[in-house]
Amino acid sequence: MKKLFKFLFKIILWFVAITVIWVVLLRFVPVFYTPLMLIRAYENREDTGWELKHDWVPRKYISPNMELAVVCSEDQNFVTHNGFDFGAIEKAMKFNENHKTKKRGASTISQQTAKNVFLWPGRSWVRKGFEVYFTFLIELIWPKERIMEVYLNSIEMGNGIFGVEEASKYWFTKPASKLSKANAAALAAVLPNPRKYRANPPTPYIQKRIAWTLQQMRFHGGKLDYTKKKKDETSKK
Numbered sequence: 001m002k003k004l005f006k007f008l009f010k011i012i013l014w015f016v017a018i019t020v021i022w023v024v025l026l027r028f029v030p031v032f033y034t035p036l037m038l039i040r041a042y043e044n045r046e047d048t049g050w051e052l053k054h055d056w057v058p059r060k061y062i063s064p065n066m067e068l069a070v071v072c073s074e075d076q077n078f079v080t081h082n083g084f085d086f087g088a089i090e091k092a093m094k095f096n097e098n099h100k101t102k103k104r105g106a107s108t109i110s111q112q113t114a115k116n117v118f119l120w121p122g123r124s125w126v127r128k129g130f131e132v133y134f135t136f137l138i139e140l141i142w143p144k145e146r147i148m149e150v151y152l153n154s155i156e157m158g159n160g161i162f163g164v165e166e167a168s169k170y171w172f173t174k175p176a177s178k179l180s181k182a183n184a185a186a187l188a189a190v191l192p193n194p195r196k197y198r199a200n201p202p203t204p205y206i207q208k209r210i211a212w213t214l215q216q217m218r219f220h221g222g223k224l225d226y227t228k229k230k231k232d233e234t235s236k237k
Contacts, residue, residue: 019118023137026117027146030056034154035120037162044160053170054162059149062176065217066164067148068224069184072216073209074191075109078148079228083110083139084132111135113151144226152176157187159195171199181222185213 037052044050071078077085085108107115114134119127138147157167164187168176172183179187189209190197197206 019134019137020141022118023134023141026150027142031117031150031154032056034116034162035118036116036154036156039120040156040160050160052160052162053166055165056153056163057165057176059145059152062149062152062164063179063184064223065181065184066152066176066179066187068217068220068222069181069188069213070109070148070152070191071224072220073185073188073213074112076216076220078109079144079224079226081108081110083135084108108135109151110139110147113147113154114138116154116156117150155191156194157190158199161194167199181214181217182210185210185217188213 032054037054041052075085077087111131114137115121115131118134119130142150153163153165155164156162157164158170161167161170164176164179167187168174168179168183171187172179174183186199186202186206189202189206190199197203199206202210
């Protein structure tokens, strides 16, 4: 029994060491490939017309409109939370208790980034546990700007389309740096189901989501403020 515990302890120690090094490395190195890209490529291996499109671009070449759009659409407390939005989780749990067929999620941009970059799709408790672990690590080691940069470069935005640069070229024939507020809102609108929805031309349902996102973007002042958390902490002192 003692040898077993010693063996398990070593495994845990090695796992923590390797994953921490991995996360530290990806703070500085572009993420060119993710597990989901590999899975999608395998799923479509027999489709000769299918092509994986992904082009990493630094954050400075992504329109600020896109950052604000995904925050307003996906995670409005992104700048201020530490990886988990417990208020949103509580609301989602109450909603799901009363809706058996339609479910609402509460994953933050940090959680989605952890899942996209380090893990695989799924709803098992094991995968969710790893998601919590990697979310904690990236929030600890990466600044919010880096989390956003990796998120926008790794998120699925269409059938075979990953990252905002390729999505921008595919849907609007322009680079991500040139995305207007309406373009960005349209890309953010399809994120809940990017292989089903289309950003351009949008369906009536997506058009409603675009209008709502644009309204939220105006409410937030038209630009994402990464210093908000520091300002809030200073004001409390």
